[in-house]
Amino acid sequence: MTMENRQELDDFYSLAYQELRRLASAVLRGDRASTLSPTTLVNEAWLKLAASRRLAVNSQLHFKRIAARAMRQVLVEAARRRQAAKRGSGLALVTFDDDLDAAESTPAAVLALDGALADLAKLHPRQAETVECRFFAGLNVPETAELLGVSEATVQRDWRAARAWLAVELHHAG
Amino acid sequence: MDSGRWARIESVFHEVADRPAADRPGLVAAACQDDPTLIPQVMALLEQDGSPHRLLDRAVGDLAGTLLGNPGSHRFDPEAFRPYRLKSPLGEGGMGIVFLAEREDLGNLVAIKILRDAWLSPGRRQRFLTEQKTLARLTHPNIARLYDADTLPDGTPWFVMEYVDGLPLTEHCVATSAPVAERIRLFRAVVAAVDHAHAHGVIHRDLKPSNILVKSDGSVRLLDFGIAKAVDPEPEGHRTTAPLMTPAYAAPEQLRGEPAGVATDVYSLGVILYELLAGRLPFGLPRVGGAPIPTGHVATRPSVAAKEAGPVRPPVSTASPSAWADLDTLCLTAMHDDPDRRYQSAAALGRDLDHFLAGRALEARPDSLPYQVGRFLNRRGRLLLAAVVLFTLGAAAARLIGPTPLAAAPAVTVMPLRTEPLDSIAAHLPVALAEEITTALGGTPGLTVRPVAPAGRPGAGEADPVQVGRDTRATSVVSGRVRRIGGTIRVELEAVDVATGKRVWADVVEVPAGDPIALHTALAGRARLSLAAALGAPAGAATSATRPRHPDAYDRYLRSVGAGYDPGASNDSGIAMLEQAVALDSTYAPAWLALARRYYMKARFETGDSVLLERTLTSTQRAVALDPDYVVAGARMAGSLIERGQLAAAYQQLTQLVARRPDSPDAHFWLSYVLRFAGLTEESNRECATALSLDPHNFGWRSCAVAAMARDDYDGARGYLALDPRSEWTKALGLHLLVRAGRVDEARQLDPPRMPQWKSYTLLLACLANRPQAEVTALAAAVVPDSDPEANYFAAAHLAWCGLTDASLSLLGHAIRGNYCSFPVMDADPLFARTRAAKGYAEVREAGRACQRDFLAARAAPPSADAE
Incomplete structure (x- = not known):
């Protein structure tokens, strides 16, 4: 794709990414009362973007696919940062939070999953997309089916096989 | 594992997964008779299928909570x-x-x-x-x-x-039962602080009691300049502030998304004073989840509100009726909904507070208060609803594009038409007809038609045309309404001048509902003639535009245009409709172009199918053959040709287009683009300059910065980038520009662009930051060839600058094989300085030279020489 043809897509992506980062961080800052689900996030981001007249490639489904990708990128980038921070510092750390167990192992696991998912994409691209939608974007089965243009039964089948495959890979990885 | 093997494993897995656990080993062994090596893999899957997984079964919210951090979960090095x-x-x-x-x-x-x-x-x-x-x-x-x-x-x-150890202003007043005079004294100190900030060019923008602390010694501190901004016109970026402020204290114009200034801070001060005096907010807004909701409470003068609040909180008895009259005036003047009628500065408000405290007459004169409050409320009530909507949706996305001066040359934006609920016969018309008007106007010489999103925009017809015009930098905006009245379709259209907000043209079209051709004839005719003239098109109408001849074909075309471009089923049905349309009537150019667009979408976003790319090109060629003046089609055809590496064919196509439509900036821009691919920097820059002079506000010209940089014209490049100041693309090129210009200290300050496929910019920043070699090597490994050959040139330049010569030459080779000739640009590009000394450079350079030579030879030859 040449740049001029991709320009719209790039703008689209960067806006989606930016919005989702903001939204994700707002929800996850601990504001549980907001009861925002990932689907709500994506829909809100879509409404904002749809109102922006810059976007010519503006279909909601298309956007949602991009949003799922953006969610994955946000989380993987966050994991990478956490991991790097952990490696980079051998010092005793002062903390004001004792709920750190989860934070210890999760980043490495997420990075391993991201890598395994890249491998799965080579074996079965649609299954990898299904994982992206279900796991990283938090979409449910009907939403994922609509997004990928397949039946719900296919989503369930793909998810089940992909989940098992990824679990095996992650198990091997560590 | 390859995908074939995975398919086999998966198939056995599904076959067995729901059978009783005890039966599975036997079933798997039976199913894998011909290849027993599959057995352990299937069994491993089955084992994982039945067990919970600590990562894969987590909800994304929970996961993100862990990764992005909860409050206080940050760990800091105590030495830091x-x-x-x-x-x-x-x-x-x-x-x-x-x-x-x-x-x-x-x-x-x-x-x-x-x-x-x-x-x-x-x-x-x-x-x-x-x-x-x-x-x-x-x-x-x-x-x-x-x-x-x-x-x-x-x-x-x-x-x-x-460190300010104190209580928020309102809490302090309640806790100490402060009398009115004491409240005014504390408030006076806040006004002094705000006035100081204004005098130093700072607008606070988020004044509220929780940002004002009173220490135990009774002194006041103003805090939290988190969303403050400078008064002087520093570029502010696209950051929207509307959702960051606190709506209860925000001025009406701030809620409307207008810029904050001295007057908005004065307004917020008025609300704070009201709250101090009356013991509650002026409009009875309970705060729920951080956002106010209107409750239908009636706002009253502070004096009355204070009495209503009872004797406990505000010390009403300590102020006389005449003092209250002054306080009402002070408050309501500061809070006036018309910024021009507020105190014109914090200092003026402060002076009147001093007058009040000294028992002198105020400078402010009350409006007719009942009138003012009533009027105020009506408007405020609506505005608050708007504020709630803003909070729900986040920033007004329209403000992604800041206000800008308008072009003098006429440019028009056509909005999707408004509509009332329409039956299925006409539901596609609001979008389709707007597109038709756009197409018809697009054939008008000397008139720039701004692209508007074709479909799928909820509530698109509700937007304010003047705002749309500002956002799209148009001089005028066409909007309207389509209705079905019995057996008639009625279209009401009007054009508004963006600068004056005045209507410059209006017309009504009525045709029988079953006659789409009549609808087209009427709309296109009016658009080309009276509308184009009213919009300021210098002369004449388009000449050779095609028109639909077959009602069913045209109906299908309109339906496909109204249907949006969702990948999957809706795009497929759009393709089917258009294929039928062109089969019934192969002479309507817009139908061919619409079909090409849909083929392209499908090829690019769904299948990656080269047959579809082929059809994209042939459909576009049909459109161009039918209407050689059809600029959009001509540009698209050139784009397809460039994408296929047929630079000379694209060049010929575009020179013909420019000859026919010298007034079309798009034609010149696309010509500059193909020239850039051919490495003809000077020619490319000339076409860019022409495009810019014809349309000084089109963000599409941003990539002309590449051509400008190639001749070391950094000011020119920055000018092109400024056309699209907020995009990630511009950010990336801005970084590249600084490095190319040798301004590495400035480049170091930048953040990487967020487009994930642009890994080379992350690499470049790592090299700028002198990161360890291992990190640089790892980042370089992530820089892989892109489908855009020009992107490969840039990536090669970044690798080169980092000293990764082999990788750089390899990507440069990719760029050249994609017909981005890169010659002679690479010889002068400072980023390639080290690479030019390397052994493999001469060979790559020769390939680039051949690329350009082939182009020059082909464009010198007669057009047929370049046929496929």
């Missing part, structure tokens, strides 16, 4: 803040965490504010640094002072400020 030592968290705002800290050597207490998750968004980092910069400018006894600032090793910024 020396000579300060963190003691305890004081609080957390939208941006940062504030800790109480002690200065080890002196023992005094300070507050340290640290930006949370600094990497998350450059915008937040910028706002944080702005606050710091702002505080540094201000020295006032009533403003918390900035002492120190630094950055953690990971780049997280933090600053040290005065």
Whole structure:
């Protein structure tokens, strides 16, 4: 794709990414009362973007696919940062939070999953997309089916096989 | 494992997965008879299928909560803040965490504010640094002072400020049962602080009692310049502030999304004064989840509100009726919904407070108060609803594009038409007809037609045309309404001049509902003639546009245009409709172009199918053959040809288009694009300059910065980038520009662009930061060839600058094989300085030279020589 043809897509992506980062961080800052689900996030981001007249490639489904990708990128980038921070510092750390167990192992696991998912994409691209939608974007089965243009039964089948495959890979990885 | 093997394993897995566990080993063995090596893999899958997984079964919200951090879960190296030592968290705002800290050597207490998750968004980092910069400018006894600032090793910024141990203004007044005079005195100190900030060019923008603390000694401190901005016109970026402020204290014009200024701070001060006097907010807004909701309470003068609130909270009895009349005037003048009728400065408000405290007459004169309050409320009620909507949806996305001066040359935006609920016969018309008007106007010489999103925009017809015009930098906007009345379709259209807001043209078309051709004839005719003239098109109508001849074909075309471009089923049905349309009537050019667009979408976003790309080109060629003046089709055809590497064919196509439509900036721009691919920098820049002079406000010209840079014209390049100041693309090229211009210190300050496929920019920044070789090598490995050959040239340049010569030459080779000739640009590009000394350079250079030579030879030859 040449740049001029991709320009719209790039703008689209960067806006989606930016919005989702903001939204994700707002929800996850601990504001549980907001009861925002990932689907709500994506829909809100879509409404904002749809109102922006810059976007010519503006279909909601298309956007949602991009949003799922953006969610994955946000989380993987966050994991990478956490991991790097952990490696980079051998010092005793002062903390004001004792709920750190989860934070210890999760980043490495997420990075391993991201890598395994890249491998799965080579074996079965649609299954990898299904994982992206279900796991990283938090979409449910009907939403994922609509997004990928397949039946719900296919989503369930793909998810089940992909989940098992990824679990095996992650198990091997560590 | 390959995909075939995975398919087999998966199939056995599904076959067996729901059978009783005891039967599975036997079933698997039976199913894998021909290849027993599959058995352990299937069994491993089955084992995982039945067990919970600690990562894969987590909800994304929970996962993100862990990764992105909960309040207070940040760990900081205690040495990092020396000579300060963190003691305890004081609080957390939208941006940062504030800790109480002690200065080890002196023992005094300070507050340290640290930006949370600094990497998350450059915008937040910028706002944080702005606050710091702002505080540094201000020295006032009533403003918390900035002492120190630094950055953690990971780049997280933090600053040290005065620790204020106190209560929020309103709480303090309640806790101490402060009499009115004391409240006014405290408020006077706040006004003095705000006036000081204004005098130093700072607008606070988020004045509210929780940002104003009263210390136990009775002194006042104004805090939190987190969303403050400079009054002077520093470029502000696309950051929207509407959702950041606190609506209850925001001025009406601020809620409308207009820029904040002195007057908006004065308004907020008025609300605070009201709250201090009346014991509640002026409009009875309970705060739910941080956002106010209208409750239908009736706002009253502060004096009346204070009485209603009863004797407990505001000390009504301490003020006389005449004092209350003055306080009402003070408050309502500060809070006037018309900014021109407010106090014109914090200083003016302060003077009247002084007059009040000294028992003198006020400078402000009351409006007719009942009138003012009533009027105020009506407008305010609506505005508050708007504020709630803003909070729900986030920033008004229209403001992604800031207000800008308008072009003098006529440019028009056609909005999707408004509609009332339409039956299925006409539901596609609002979008389809707007597209038709756009197409018809597009054939008008000397008139620029701005692209508008074709479909799928909820509530598109509700937007304000003048605002749409500003956003799209148009001089006029066409909007209208389509209705079905019995057996008739009625279309009402009007054009509004963006500068004056006045209607410059209006017309009504009525045709029988079953006659789409008549609809086209009427609309296109009016658009080309009376509308184009009213919009300021210099002369004449388009000549050779095609028109639909077959009602069913045209109906299908209109339906496909109204259907949007969703990948999958809706695009497929759009393709089917258009294929039928062109089969029935092969002479209507827009139908061919619409079909080409849909083929392209499918090829690019769904299947990656080269047959579809082929059809994209042939459909576009049909459109161009039918209407050689059809600029959109001509440009698209050139784009397809460039994408296929047929540079000379694209060049010929575009020179013909330019000859036919010399007034079309798009034609010139696309010509510059193909010339850039051919490495003909001077010619490319000339076409860019022409495009820019014909349409000085089209963000599409941004990539002309590449051509400008190629001749070391950095000012010119910045000018092109400024056409699209907020995009990630511009950010990336801005970084490239600084490095190319040798301004590496400035480049180092930048954040990487967020487009994930642009890995080479991350690499470039790592090299700029002198990161360890291992890290650079790892980042370089992630730089892989892109489908855009020009992107490969840039990536090659970044690798070259980092000294990764082999990788650089390899990507440069990719660029050239994609017909981005790169010659002779590579010989002069400073980023390639080291690579030019390398052994393989001559060979790659020769390939680039051949690429350009082939182009020059082909364009010199007669057109047929370049046929496929």
